[in-house]
Amino acid sequence: MIYGRLTVIADDGARLGRARAVLCQCECGNKKLFVIGNLRYGTTRSCGCLAIEGHTRHGMKGTKLYRAWHGMRTRCTTSHQARTPSYLGVTHCAEWATFEGFIAHPPPGIFVAGESVLGRIGDVGDYSPTNARWITKSENSREASTRYFVGDIAALDVALSNGIGQSAFYERIRRGWSAHDAATTPIGTKRAA
Numbered sequence: 001m002i003y004g005r006l007t008v009i010a011d012d013g014a015r016l017g018r019a020r021a022v023l024c025q026c027e028c029g030n031k032k033l034f035v036i037g038n039l040r041y042g043t044t045r046s047c048g049c050l051a052i053e054g055h056t057r058h059g060m061k062g063t064k065l066y067r068a069w070h071g072m073r074t075r076c077t078t079s080h081q082a083r084t085p086s087y088l089g090v091t092h093c094a095e096w097a098t099f100e101g102f103i104a105h106p107p108p109g110i111f112v113a114g115e116s117v118l119g120r121i122g123d124v125g126d127y128s129p130t131n132a133r134w135i136t137k138s139e140n141s142r143e144a145s146t147r148y149f150v151g152d153i154a155a156l157d158v159a160l161s162n163g164i165g166q167s168a169f170y171e172r173i174r175r176g177w178s179a180h181d182a183a184t185t186p187i188g189t190k191r192a193a
């Protein structure tokens with residue numbers, strides 16, 4: 001019997017705990033006991049090599065480029081959007097559903113490890129090769145800050161001129177402060193109720 005990549009080579013009544021098990025050989029050559037029920041229901045299809053290949057078939061998992069793509073995918077998930085409302089409804093194109101598709105249809109610009117982030121043009125719309133590009137972290141922050149104004153001035157510029165750092169400003173915004181309060185309330189001062 002064959003189940004996915006596993007071929008049963010011995011069925012001699014072996015057990016794993018209380019479950020009946022069979023000895024299988026995987027296409028990769030590994031031999032191991034597997035619970036027969038897991039094989040029949042399709043929950044086990046290989047010795048583990050299938051999962052490893054699925055995560056590293058491109059050989060770039062763990063690289064900064066892969067993490068940039070994975071971060072974009074994370075920002076497009078419902079759970080992330082619930083925590084970060086500014087991404088509500090943001091998705092990505094079909095080509096970028098896989099890392100291989102992302103590499104085949106890259107965004108414009110030059111990726112510099114540790115310096116580049118994947119930014120949407122105007123910080124609006126969905127992620128796609130025509131609506132995203134590689135930009136520096138500071139350019140991305142500046143673009144994101146254009147959503148917040150104090151008068152006619154970008155709120156982040158006001159915050160920086162008042163000695164309020166970028167991370168403090170965005171933490172205040174995340175906590176529900178108005179752009180004006182986040183940019184003008186001195187550090188260490190509680191916001192007026």
